[in-house]
Amino acid sequence: MTLSNMPKLVTVFGGSGFVGRHIVRVLAKRGYRIRVAVRRPDLAFHLQPLGNVGQIAFVQANLRYRNSIDAAVRGSDHVINCVGILHEAGRNSFDAVQDFGARAIAESCRNAGVKLTHISAIGADIDSDSSYARTKAKAEKAILSLLPDAVIMRPSVIFGPEDGFYNKFADMARTWPYFQVALRDAAAVLA
Numbered sequence: 001m002t003l004s005n006m007p008k009l010v011t012v013f014g015g016s017g018f019v020g021r022h023i024v025r026v027l028a029k030r031g032y033r034i035r036v037a038v039r040r041p042d043l044a045f046h047l048q049p050l051g052n053v054g055q056i057a058f059v060q061a062n063l064r065y066r067n068s069i070d071a072a073v074r075g076s077d078h079v080i081n082c083v084g085i086l087h088e089a090g091r092n093s094f095d096a097v098q099d100f101g102a103r104a105i106a107e108s109c110r111n112a113g114v115k116l117t118h119i120s121a122i123g124a125d126i127d128s129d130s131s132y133a134r135t136k137a138k139a140e141k142a143i144l145s146l147l148p149d150a151v152i153m154r155p156s157v158i159f160g161p162e163d164g165f166y167n168k169f170a171d172m173a174r175t176w177p178y179f180q181v182a183l184r185d186a187a188a189v190l191a
Contacts, residue, residue, distance in 0.1 A: 007031050010076065010077065013037045015044065019190070020036075026188055028056060030191065034051065036059070037059050037060075045058065063097060063101030072108075079109050079116050080118075080119070081102055081105050098139055106118070109147060110146045116150045117153065120136045120152050158182075
């Protein structure tokens with residue numbers, strides 16, 4: 001196989017997370033080569049059986065260390081950023097992960113000439129009272145200023161096998177309206 005007919009390489013930041021691992025599965029079925037960029041590659045090896053031998057590779061990437069982001073992006077044809085948090089903990093603040101981390105990925109993509117798909121969230125709003133929604137919106141603005149052709153997806157609540165929290169939605173629905181998106185549908189669109 002020559003370089004000209006090799007399958008495209010897609011790097012998935014957060015590829016071992018709830019949404020990311022399903023995107024990896026869809027990309028593998030479609031024949032892409034996949035680089036899973038995660039903080040702990042040793043905890044992501046369970047994804048290897050989703051693809052053929054050598055189809056899925058793992059690389060350590062920490063959003064606080066730009067050189068690890070650059071290394072993960074280098075050589076990619078496309079990057080998908082699935083990194084996000086629902087709750088702040090320690091150094092993983094909404095600003096650090098969802099704004100500055102996403103911005104760093106976009107800067108690396110711009111510098112490398114790589115296309116980016118960024119997964120944001122429905123309700124992302126710079127004027128929101130919610131830190132979560134505000135940082136999602138700040139990231140979108142920064143990404144589009146760096147990469148005007150970036151694709152930004154704003155899914156609603158994504159649910160599916162292994163989500164670990166779907167039953168909480170019954171309580172949420174009483175006070176907070178939302179639209180549901182099935183995990184397989186989201187992964188198929190986002191990949």
